[in-house]
Amino acid sequence: MKKLISWRYPARLPFFRMDDRLLLISIGVIVGICSGLAAIGLNRSLIFMLEGLHHLRHLWWAFLLPAAGAMASSIFLEKIMKEGAGHGVPEVIYSVSRYGGLLRFRSSFSRLISACLTIGSGGSAGPEAPVVMSGAAIGSTIARFFYLNDRQRTTLVGCGAAGAIAGIFNAPLTGIIFTMEIILGEWSMVNIIPIAVAAVSGAEISRILQGNSIVFESSGFHITGVDLFASLGLAVVASFASVLLTRTLRRMHGVSSKVKVPLWVRAGIGGCAVGLLGFVVPEAMGEGYHSIHAMIQGVFKGGMGIAAIAFLAKILATSLTLGWGGSGGIFAPCLVIGSFAGLAYHRFVLFAFPSAMLVNEGCFALLGMAGMMSGILQAPLTGIFLILEITGSYEVMLPLIIVSAISTTITHYFEPASFYHKDLKERGELLRPGTDSRVLADISIREVIERDCIAVSPHTLLREFLYTVKRSTRNYFPVEDEETGRFLGMIRLEHIRPYLFNSVMYDTVFVEQIMDANPETVRYDDNLSEVLETMDAKRLFSMPVVSNDRFVGMVSKATLLDKYRDELNVQTSQAF
Amino acid sequence: MKLTIDEIARRLELNLDTLERWIRQGRIPVKKRGDEGIFNEPELKRWAVAQRRSYTVSTQGNRSEQDGGTCMLTTAMEQGGCFTGVGGSTTETVLKACVELVPGLSTETAQELYIQLMAREELISTGVGKGVAIPHPRNPLGQGIETPMIITCFLENPVDFKSIDDLPVSVLFLLLNPSIEDHLNLLSRLSFCLREDSFVRFLKTYPNEEQLLDMVKKMEAKIESKGI
Numbered sequence: 011m012k013k014l015i016s017w018r019y020p021a022r023l024p025f026f027r028m029d030d031r032l033l034l035i036s037i038g039v040i041v042g043i044c045s046g047l048a049a050i051g052l053n054r055s056l057i058f059m060l061e062g063l064h065h066l067r068h069l070w071w072a073f074l075l076p077a078a079g080a081m082a083s084s085i086f087l088e089k090i091m092k093e094g095a096g097h098g099v100p101e102v103i104y105s106v107s108r109y110g111g112l113l114r115f116r117s118s119f120s121r122l123i124s125a126c127l128t129i130g131s132g133g134s135a136g137p138e139a140p141v142v143m144s145g146a147a148i149g150s151t152i153a154r155f156f157y158l159n160d161r162q163r164t165t166l167v168g169c170g171a172a173g174a175i176a177g178i179f180n181a182p183l184t185g186i187i188f189t190m191e192i193i194l195g196e197w198s199m200v201n202i203i204p205i206a207v208a209a210v211s212g213a214e215i216s217r218i219l220q221g222n223s224i225v226f227e228s229s230g231f232h233i234t235g236v237d238l239f240a241s242l243g244l245a246v247v248a249s250f251a252s253v254l255l256t257r258t259l260r261r262m263h264g265v266s267s268k269v270k271v272p273l274w275v276r277a278g279i280g281g282c283a284v285g286l287l288g289f290v291v292p293e294a295m296g297e298g299y300h301s302i303h304a305m306i307q308g309v310f311k312g313g314m315g316i317a318a319i320a321f322l323a324k325i326l327a328t329s330l331t332l333g334w335g336g337s338g339g340i341f342a343p344c345l346v347i348g349s350f351a352g353l354a355y356h357r358f359v360l361f362a363f364p365s366a367m368l369v370n371e372g373c374f375a376l377l378g379m380a381g382m383m384s385g386i387l388q389a390p391l392t393g394i395f396l397i398l399e400i401t402g403s404y405e406v407m408l409p410l411i412i413v414s415a416i417s418t419t420i421t422h423y424f425e426p427a428s429f430y431h432k433d434l435k436e437r438g439e440l441l442r443p444g445t446d447s448r449v450l451a452d453i454s455i456r457e458v459i460e461r462d463c464i465a466v467s468p469h470t471l472l473r474e475f476l477y478t479v480k481r482s483t484r485n486y487f488p489v490e491d492e493e494t495g496r497f498l499g500m501i502r503l504e505h506i507r508p509y510l511f512n513s514v515m516y517d518t519v520f521v522e523q524i525m526d527a528n529p530e531t532v533r534y535d536d537n538l539s540e541v542l543e544t545m546d547a548k549r550l551f552s553m554p555v556v557s558n559d560r561f562v563g564m565v566s567k568a569t570l571l572d573k574y575r576d577e578l579n580v581q582t583s584q585a586f
Numbered sequence: 587m588k589l590t591i592d593e594i595a596r597r598l599e600l601n602l603d604t605l606e607r608w609i610r611q612g613r614i615p616v617k618k619r620g621d622e623g624i625f626n627e628p629e630l631k632r633w634a635v636a637q638r639r640s641y642t643v644s645t646q647g648n649r650s651e652q653d654g655g656t657c658m659l660t661t662a663m664e665q666g667g668c669f670t671g672v673g674g675s676t677t678e679t680v681l682k683a684c685v686e687l688v689p690g691l692s693t694e695t696a697q698e699l700y701i702q703l704m705a706r707e708e709l710i711s712t713g714v715g716k717g718v719a720i721p722h723p724r725n726p727l728g729q730g731i732e733t734p735m736i737i738t739c740f741l742e743n744p745v746d747f748k749s750i751d752d753l754p755v756s757v758l759f760l761l762l763n764p765s766i767e768d769h770l771n772l773l774s775r776l777s778f779c780l781r782e783d784s785f786v787r788f789l790k791t792y793p794n795e796e797q798l799l800d801m802v803k804k805m806e807a808k809i810e811s812k813g814i
Binding site for chain 2: 021022110158159160161162452453454456457458573576579580581583
């Protein structure tokens, strides 16, 4: 019996208790494999749905298919799973920074199914973010199963995300870097190794089941100085595209939330619109990997105008799908939009300078993808490594770095927060480890409270009060009602100091008359950062904590500094 | 090693809530099982050093409670002892005689104590009036004094001590303390006693050690009941 219990508590084994790296690595392998499997499952079912629905595409009512898919996914998420729409990555980041990576078990499959319904039926969205969400939820669930603590769970959530990305793109490096840059926001040795191992196992499981293939095979490109020069312009175009996509998505959210219909009807309307758009520009439908393939191989037929129209249509279709309540990620649409942008730019340059000796258009499509990814995600490394791994062409490294770096910088100028962090940042809940807001968010009022204040009754004479002053070590005295114990006010020594040496007042003044009856107070569940703001605004050094009309203690800046330093030390130090 | 969470929090001088959160978040090398924490002591010590915290297996908590606790004055007087008929006609000779009465002092320390006492007298007389003086060294002595003590000396002949009320002094309380804190505490208690006229009148009757301690105990109980 004891044996049976102890295997579910691996963290208690003496071997792992002090150094859990080996434990995290071995559980990381399991998490990586599971999330890799989830990625492949979604991939397979998407292919299955696409093939199943293919013969319906040419029918006149085919535009209703995306509507049906979006509706079904919205109903599934909202009514059955009781989760919000969206791609899920902000939820993962939020839970990592606030709840130590605690995610619900049902999240590990809910997004997979809803994304499959949306994308398989033709909605314009990507399968990556839902896979990241489910990978993260798998990591969290496994960590909970083994009773691991918050730090270990956070690492395993990262493992899940890395395994998912690695599995879906067959790109282990991208998995690691995406997790570090976007999900965890912290580069520490303790995290990197388990996450790397999980990424490798996620990629390996996908290689075993799907074969070791590069997603978008590309032929050798010969980059010259002219191409480097041209890529500068492409970076500007890509950053323009990222700003456009971010803003359109946001605008679409605003418009759709004004329409007063149930969520699933809303999703249906968006789906219909995407379906109608699909009649005109079929490239805008679905995840769109087909068209990327064609562009990179250099066999995309349309001219500059077609490419530009497809580029705009894809942005519109993506915002219609995601903004109106469909379910899916932004990864794949980004890649498609980026490659359309690259293609259109290439054709434009050739049109303007027919004699320019440029490399073929596939390379520019590829660079466009990188620029778009880096711009939208505000994560240049993720963009670079993703493109490098999914195209397998190392020779484009130089322009790739240039485009990513410039695009990130320019986009940052217009949209300071990345697409995934934007909402969190606006709510003030992007709490990266080791930052001020994170430290303050982790410390609770309960931990900094000081309870050594002596309470006095309002009917005490100043003379008697002086004895209390003598006994106390603090400068603050709460005044409490004698019978009910209700908090009435505060006496601050600095306010009454002049009267203390006036013996005439000793027997004529009551405590009631010298107390501050309306002090700023703090409640147990207040946010420390807000408390500090109040202190700064009112130039206070301490504030009384009042709960249920009763005085509990004081919160002071001095003690807070102590705790703050401890917390910062503990958060930023490498694990023991 | 196994200890209750409370005990670990006390040893690390941490808030209980903070400790429990750190354990939950995995920021401290302690595992929790029920209300007990399991840890490896050297490991935790290393962690504490890295975090600039102290980890102490201290019994010091009890000591600081004793300081400034009840019957401090009585204990100090008991330690120092009570002597009658101390000779001398000037401040110097009286103090020299007093220093010799201090229990357990080496000759060097006694010499230093005398110099310190005189240095203090030069600043301003320690004669507090009503025929009483409270001589004490200018700085707490570095060695030789481990516990606070008061040596009570009833003089053979009243001596002019340049007191504030110019009355000749007949009772000396020699105040010796290892720390400033004890010194202030004892001085405050002693001066409270001396403010009471009944106590000064009682001193004039040259009581023996037992009577004196009884009286001081009563006075001290009064002080403590008032919460001073």
